[in-house]
Amino acid sequence: MNRGRFITLEGGEGVGKSTQLRALAAALEARGIDVVATREPGGSAGAEAIRSLLMEGNDDRWDARSEALLFAAARADHVARTIRPALERGAWVLCDRFVDSSRAYQGGGGGITDADLLALHGIGSQGLLPDRTFLLTLDTAEAARRLAVRDAGGVDRMGSKPADYQARLAARFAEIAAAEPDRWRTIDARRPADAVTAAIIAELESWL
């Protein structure tokens, strides 16, 4: 039995990660692939419990270091209980956000370096990295428009940051992706959803 492929979707809020994860899971299942679709923070019982701690409450509930540790702990449980077992039985794991979101969000402000975040990932998750990571790119105005339609009011703690924050985040993702071109593929997410899905699948064709 071959190990499955581990694929993650990254990018800022409202770029279409969850939409694409669903479409990609369906497309791969239609080709007979055993797919496990999951998301962060969460994806296992322990990690979902930590997710509640992270997503609820005021913006300043956690300082940056506590927050980074909680994300790393949630990811460790998710990797140990969900992701590694699935990959080992040959399933493909599709994950909506992973360690690169911690690097982009927590690594920007708060004085935590990328090396610190990768060290936490080394301890928690034995440094597991995806085989392929898709960065969905969308201008912040269009992302905000899509989110306004989707959410019509309520936002959670992670999605309540201003537009300049979203722009810095997009720049940080682009920087991380550029530093590791073998793992990353950048996908223009402004197109209709089915065109975006087709672009993602085209990048996976050699594995199918």
Ligand SMILES: Nc1ncnc2c1ncn2[C@@H]1O[C@H](COP(=O)(O)OP(=O)(O)OP(=O)(O)O)[C@@H](O)[C@H]1O
């Ligand atoms: N290519 C697209 N064109 C137009 N609308 C889209 C496209 N992809 C997704 N949408 C819509 O945009 C909204 C945001 O998409 P989605 O929830 O998939 O983004 P996300 O990246 O998962 O957001 P979040 O960061 O909040 O989890 C949804 O209402 C979705 O239906």
Ligand SMILES: [Mg+2]
């Ligand atoms: Mg989503």
